[in-house]
Amino acid sequence: MSWRNYYLVWAVATYLSLYTFATKVAAQDVTRNLSLDKAISSALTNNREIQLATLDERIAAANYKRTLANLLPQLNLSYAAMSTNDPLNAFGFKLQQRSISQADFNPTLLNHPSGTQDYMAKLEVQQALINIDMLYLRKGAEKQTEIYKYKTQRSREYLTFEVQKAYLELQLNYDVIKVLEEELQTATAVYNYTDKHFKQGLVQKSDLLNAQVHVSTVRNNLTRSKNNILNASDQLGLLMGEKPGLVFLTEDSIKADFQYDLSKRKIAFSRADFMVLQKTIESSNLMIKSSQMSYLPKLNAFGNYQYHDNGFAGFGANAYFVGVKLSWDVFGGNRTKNMIKGQKLELEKLSVQLAQQKDKSQLELDKAYRDLSDAEFEIEQGIAIVEQAMESLRILQNRYRQGLVGTTEVLTAETQLSQHKFQLAQAKFKSNIMRSYLQFLTTTTK
Numbered sequence: 001m002s003w004r005n006y007y008l009v010w011a012v013a014t015y016l017s018l019y020t021f022a023t024k025v026a027a028q029d030v031t032r033n034l035s036l037d038k039a040i041s042s043a044l045t046n047n048r049e050i051q052l053a054t055l056d057e058r059i060a061a062a063n064y065k066r067t068l069a070n071l072l073p074q075l076n077l078s079y080a081a082m083s084t085n086d087p088l089n090a091f092g093f094k095l096q097q098r099s100i101s102q103a104d105f106n107p108t109l110l111n112h113p114s115g116t117q118d119y120m121a122k123l124e125v126q127q128a129l130i131n132i133d134m135l136y137l138r139k140g141a142e143k144q145t146e147i148y149k150y151k152t153q154r155s156r157e158y159l160t161f162e163v164q165k166a167y168l169e170l171q172l173n174y175d176v177i178k179v180l181e182e183e184l185q186t187a188t189a190v191y192n193y194t195d196k197h198f199k200q201g202l203v204q205k206s207d208l209l210n211a212q213v214h215v216s217t218v219r220n221n222l223t224r225s226k227n228n229i230l231n232a233s234d235q236l237g238l239l240m241g242e243k244p245g246l247v248f249l250t251e252d253s254i255k256a257d258f259q260y261d262l263s264k265r266k267i268a269f270s271r272a273d274f275m276v277l278q279k280t281i282e283s284s285n286l287m288i289k290s291s292q293m294s295y296l297p298k299l300n301a302f303g304n305y306q307y308h309d310n311g312f313a314g315f316g317a318n319a320y321f322v323g324v325k326l327s328w329d330v331f332g333g334n335r336t337k338n339m340i341k342g343q344k345l346e347l348e349k350l351s352v353q354l355a356q357q358k359d360k361s362q363l364e365l366d367k368a369y370r371d372l373s374d375a376e377f378e379i380e381q382g383i384a385i386v387e388q389a390m391e392s393l394r395i396l397q398n399r400y401r402q403g404l405v406g407t408t409e410v411l412t413a414e415t416q417l418s419q420h421k422f423q424l425a426q427a428k429f430k431s432n433i434m435r436s437y438l439q440f441l442t443t444t445t446k
Helices: 003-027 036-046 048-070 087-096 107-111 132-199 205-240 272-293 335-401 407-442
Strands: 031-033 074-084 116-130 247-249 298-309 317-327
Touching (some): 036 205, 074 087, 087 107, 087 116, 087 298, 132 205, 132 272, 132 335, 272 335
Parallel strands (some): 031 247
Antiparallel strands (some): 074 116, 116 298, 298 317
């Protein structure tokens, strides 16, 4: 294949690649400028996971309010219509209706009554007086509401970290595109210079082909990086509750958003996820006390008020019935005893989990500090290396124009410069990620 045919194939491939990307961008909505603070605010408002966590919190609050029923009076109103020819019940109906007469004591009527009707309206009342186990059960339910509040808070903190991470990844992709565009500009200039001198017979054909391949490679990398912008925007949009298709433009620098007090070297035990376990332990303690209090007697009051009549909707005779009931579950087949034993083991397990989570988080914090230190060192070294690589490329370009070095050396120096710029951008990305992660690890409850 001649170099002209090779160039034609390369041009067609590059055109198709750029056309594909342009088609994807055309299918997208208009780009949107987005700050990090706006991204976090939108995510905390619209993210599905936060909405689910808030619903769990409201469910726990509703369940807690439901336990109030164990303390308040229970009222039940009923109306019943009955008919019977049973001797005992037929006589009882008339007795409740206060309609007994001398004739009702006729043995024939007593033994063979006709159908007798009774219409009864009744109001029943039940009131718990002393149920110590229910009091502890209610306190345990109250702890559940606190548990879900801390879960929601930690979910919000984790979402904030995820948004920061996604935003930084999107920003990194824009930095990569910037580096590739600079590399493409330099590569194109080298190609044009090489093509001009090839036509004058001053350079070899292999030099021109190397320059063409290099330009094609940079263009392909640039197209792939632009596609990564679309993917990163969709990921960030998902966290924000946005529909796919938006392309977000990030701020040039967000370093100020990640200023962090590096003196925080210890994990705060008041962190929300720790408090979830701590409140779960407290709730378990209350459940154990509730089970233990179930051994004690229970005292409850009850009563009813009744109307009886032999006609529908009649209220001829009334009566009341009140009392208190003392009950004591003396022996339940060791059911309560074994239940308490299981609850205590669960409590011990929760305590171990809390201690383990604190130790693990401290290790993560120490590692994050070391990673941040490495990233800061890489940034410091990377800035110096990029400056040196830029100066090296400038010198080689001057020597190339004088015919003292070949095309390959210039292209190699150009590639090395781009690689060092990539590494510097990645080091800055890592530094910001570590600062964000440190914020996440050391956030305390409000």
